Amino acid sequence: MDMKDGEAPPAAQAVELVYRTTTADIAQAIRVRDANTAAGRRRRWLFPLTGALALLLAVQAIAEEGRFGPRAAGFTAGAVVLWTFVLFGHRLQARAFAGLLEKAGETRTVVDGSGLVVRTAAAESRTGWSAQPTYAETRDAFVMLSDDKAAVCMTVLPKRGVQDPADVDRLRAVLDVNLRRL
Structure with missing residues (x-):
C-alpha cells in the first residue's frame, strides 16, 4: 500500500458521521443486541x-x-x-427513546483509532474501545456493544451518516482493527 509521507493508514484515519438517530435505528440496535447476548x-x-x-x-x-x-x-x-x-x-x-432522540437532534460522531466522540445538541461523550469491545454490522448500521451479560451499553452508527460512500469501508476498517466483530 503506497502512502504519502505523514499520511495515516486508512484504518487510523478519522471517520465522521452526521445523522439524526431514529427509533428505527434503536430498534435495529436492540435486535442486534438480543441476537448477540444470552x-x-x-x-x-x-x-x-x-x-x-x-x-x-x-x-x-x-x-x-x-x-x-x-x-x-x-x-x-x-x-x-x-x-x-x-x-x-x-x-x-x-x-421509549423518541423524546430523547428528538431533544438530541443532529448527532456528529467522530470515530478514530482512540475510540469515538459523539456530540448532540444536549451532550458530548467519549467512548474508548474497551467500553464497547464488540460490534455487529447490519445492512443499515454498525452497532457497538458492551461486553456485560445484557450488553446494556450500545452505540448505533447509521451508515447513512457518512459523508462519502467510501467512508463506510474506512469505518469498517477502524472497527475491525479495534473491536471484535460478531
Whole structure:
C-alpha cells in the first residue's frame, strides 16, 4: 500500500458521521443486541414458548369449565402480551427513546483509532474501545456493544451518516482493527 509521507493508514484515519438517530435505528440496535447476548437469545425462545403454553392452558380451562371464563381470559391475555412483545417488542422499546432522540437532534460522531466522540445538541461523550469491545454490522448500521451479560451499553452508527460512500469501508476498517466483530 503506497502512502504519502505523514499520511495515516486508512484504518487510523478519522471517520465522521452526521445523522439524526431514529427509533428505527434503536430498534435495529436492540435486535442486534438480543441476537448477540444470552439474555436476548433466551427471550427469543422463552417468550413464544410461554405464550404458546398460556394458550394451551386457556384451552384447557375452557374445556374444564365449559365456557370462556376468567381463568381462560387471564391465560389468553398473558399469551397476547407475550406474543405482542415477541412481534413488536423491539419497536416498543425503541419508542421509549423518541423524546430523547428528538431533544438530541443532529448527532456528529467522530470515530478514530482512540475510540469515538459523539456530540448532540444536549451532550458530548467519549467512548474508548474497551467500553464497547464488540460490534455487529447490519445492512443499515454498525452497532457497538458492551461486553456485560445484557450488553446494556450500545452505540448505533447509521451508515447513512457518512459523508462519502467510501467512508463506510474506512469505518469498517477502524472497527475491525479495534473491536471484535460478531
